[in-house]
Amino acid sequence: MKKNRLxxxxxxxxxxxxxxxxxxxxxxxxxxxxxxxxxxxxxxDLDPSNFRKxxxxxxxxxxxxxxxxxxxxxxxxxxRVGRHDAAKIYRERTGAELDIQTEDDEQISIFDN
Numbered sequence: 503m504k505k506n507r508l509x510x511x512x513x514x515x516x517x518x519x520x521x522x523x524x525x526x527x528x529x530x531x532x533x534x535x536x537x538x539x540x541x542x543x544x545x546x547d548l549d550p551s552n553f554r555k556x557x558x559x560x561x562x563x564x565x566x567x568x569x570x571x572x573x574x575x576x577x578x579x580x581x582r583v584g585r586h587d588a589a590k591i592y593r594e595r596t597g598a599e600l601d602i603q604t605e606d607d608e609q610i611s612i613f614d615n
Contacts, residue, residue: 506563511548511556513591514540516565519580520588520600530569530577533557560584 508516518539522531533554541548557578561568565584571577580588589600 508560508587509556511540511553512560514543515553515557515560515578516580516584516588517591517595519566519578520585520592523580523585523588524592524600530567530571530579532571533568533576533578536578 515536518536519531537548537550537553540553554576557566557568560566561578564581565587566578567581568576568578592598592600
């Protein structure tokens with residue numbers, strides 16, 4: 503399996519999504535809100551086009567799902583694979599394990615009766 507490098511913008515976006523999920527914010531989150539959160543932690547401005555392109559790369563790699571709200575604004579959320587990568591970034595930055603509520607995906611395992 504080829505390991506793909508993530509840019510600072512991509513890592514920051516995954517980190518923000520991980521924090522929001524740990525705070526029980528479920529469902530899609532507006533790209534503009536995530537960008538504003540990332541931008542607030544930096545000194546300079548964040549180019550919206552560059553940020554959005556990075557998110558599309560994350561979506562093409564299966565780390566996030568992107569879609570449109572009813573008002574046509576762009577939204578995103580972590581996938582299972584993305585949650586794993588976001589947890590690694592969270593651990594590197596905070597030194598703590600990411601505490602995300604488990605969700606029942608209604609899959610039956612061989613251990614279920």
